[in-house]
Amino acid sequence: MNKILIVEDDLLIAELERDYLVVADFEPVIETNGKKGLALALEGGFDLLILDVMLEGINGFDICREVRKKCNVPIIMVTAKQDDIDKIKGLSLGIDDYITKPFSPAELVARVKAHIQIHERLLHSQPETTNEEIIKTGDLKIIVNARRVFVGDREVKLKNKEFELLLFLAENPDIVFSKDTILDRIWGIDSTADTATVTVHINRIREKIEKTPSEPEYILTVWGVGYKFCAGK
Numbered sequence: 001m002n003k004i005l006i007v008e009d010d011l012l013i014a015e016l017e018r019d020y021l022v023v024a025d026f027e028p029v030i031e032t033n034g035k036k037g038l039a040l041a042l043e044g045g046f047d048l049l050i051l052d053v054m055l056e057g058i059n060g061f062d063i064c065r066e067v068r069k070k071c072n073v074p075i076i077m078v079t080a081k082q083d084d085i086d087k088i089k090g091l092s093l094g095i096d097d098y099i100t101k102p103f104s105p106a107e108l109v110a111r112v113k114a115h116i117q118i119h120e121r122l123l124h125s126q127p128e129t130t131n132e133e134i135i136k137t138g139d140l141k142i143i144v145n146a147r148r149v150f151v152g153d154r155e156v157k158l159k160n161k162e163f164e165l166l167l168f169l170a171e172n173p174d175i176v177f178s179k180d181t182i183l184d185r186i187w188g189i190d191s192t193a194d195t196a197t198v199t200v201h202i203n204r205i206r207e208k209i210e211k212t213p214s215e216p217e218y219i220l221t222v223w224g225v226g227y228k229f230c231a232g233k
Helices: 011-023 034-043 060-068 085-093 105-123 160-170 179-187 195-209
Strands: 003-007 027-031 048-052 075-079 097-100 134-137 140-143 148-151 154-156 219-222 226-229
Touching (some): 003 011, 003 034, 011 027, 011 105, 027 034, 034 060, 048 060, 060 085, 075 105, 085 195, 148 195, 160 195, 160 226, 179 195, 179 226, 195 219
Parallel strands (some): 003 048, 075 097
Antiparallel strands (some): 134 140, 140 148, 148 154, 219 226
């Protein structure tokens, strides 16, 4: 049974989310205090986090920032704001999805299911092996199972979606993928993210792995079509 951490200061909303998740065969845990929620999240053992933005003690953005330093558990952020500021900030910190209050609890459950399935598929997409799988081209090295990336001797810190996007392209070298295809494969069809999110993540990856981000060697733009990973450098 997948374990879900709900960090939400409105107990009525949290209990409603919990009840729907229980019916869907999840094991939800509620925490209304931000600092306590962060401590629980960092202890591990959860398959997905649902974070409210406004919390007592520490906000959802800060929780996300600290969690991303240690693990790649899927994160869905909940906010009462209708504008894009929270969404853009959350995506930059590595959240996987974003939902605005008021929302349908059934929709939240659907998104939880989708992101857990995507995460599990990515984790288990490669057969188990006693040897560490490494993708290497030029100075770039991706240690797949350890989810680590190096450029030469320098380790590059990628957020969850950045790593998944780079790995997806690197595992399919010289194949051009449209933004819509990448959005579907990495964020899932139920995500509220749009193709601009793909562009933002591609640019961030380039800033971290390319010698000259404006003249990339690894992730190339195929104008009018999409992106591809250039192998054999």
